[in-house]
Amino acid sequence: MAEKHTRGEMHGCIVCGKLYELYVVYDPNGRFMGSKVMSVGGKSVPHALRALVACEHHQKDEIGRAVERVYGKPTPEEDE
Numbered sequence: 001m002a003e004k005h006t007r008g009e010m011h012g013c014i015v016c017g018k019l020y021e022l023y024v025v026y027d028p029n030g031r032f033m034g035s036k037v038m039s040v041g042g043k044s045v046p047h048a049l050r051a052l053v054a055c056e057h058h059q060k061d062e063i064g065r066a067v068e069r070v071y072g073k074p075t076p077e078e079d080e
Contacts, residue, residue: 002028008038014045014066015058024051047071 005026010019020042025033035051037044045052045063054063 004028004033009051011051011053013042013055013058014052014070015054015062018042018055020053022051022053 005028007024007026009022009024011022012019018041020037020039022035022037022039022044024035027033032048032050035044035053037053041056042053043056045054045067047067052067054066
């Protein structure tokens with residue numbers, strides 16, 4: 001069985017850019033599998049292809065608009 005790889009990475013809030021530390025898990029081929037926010041005040045934003053984070057105080061609709069602005073509307077395969 002191939003091993004997953006976990007890395008510590010810094011990511012900015014998708015809405016305002018505030019930095020948060022994440023542990024990000026990749027499969028052996030380098031494909032994103034999941035993440036966990038390690039910094040206080042941040043929360044993971046679900047996305048099929050990349051690690052995203054937002055401040056806890058941002059509303060769901062605000063985060064959704066920011067994701068759509070940056071990455072466009074999700075395709076059906078990204079929704080899986």
